[in-house]
Amino acid sequence: EPEVTQTPSHQVTQMGQEVILRCVPISNHLYFYWYRQILGQKVEFLVSFYNNEISEKSEIFDDQFSVERPDGSNFTLKIRSTKLEDSAMYFCARASRGYTFGSGTRLTVV
């Protein structure tokens, strides 16, 4: 099956700026997820998204985060006002025989 594609692969942004991370999964999948991994730490669940609505979110996923599927195919994660501690790898995932993760976006907040 095609892989989950994420763009950009690396983004550097200034603290306080908004960033949008994009994921292009297979269009006929209903469940999508965002996870993040701070360098040297474990992978952490952020949010699950089903049928264009948030299904579940973690404590990390506060008001600064939002997800949407603006055009029925792309799946985005927005961070409204980035903080230094948002620097991490962000992975999009879909459920399929376990979970298939995208190649990730490395976000660096300076």
Add this chain to the structure above:
Amino acid sequence: RKEVEQDPGPFNVPEGATVAFNCTYSNSASQSFFWYRQDCRKEPKLLMSVYSSGNEDGRFTAQLNRASQYISLLIRDSKLSDSATYLCVVNMSPRGFGNEKLTFGTGTRLTIIP
């Protein structure tokens, strides 16, 4: 107790050897279990799902002991390409397929030495 606990390693093992990883999880109601591998600065990739009956895929064998809340992974005849971080992953959500929330261990780093 950590939700999913693994020995962080590193494990440095000669090529051809057998290596075993262990993992414990805290939530007895956990539904499904996986081993992933992660190469440096790459995404996690599914290695295998883990079932109570045990399952094998080539050189890899996974076992689940629900009573002890314990998961294991055995790699036989290790290859240089097996060098990676191995992640124990547990779905602790009571929800069904597709609506789970995965909880990851911190991973065990394995290096195969020529």
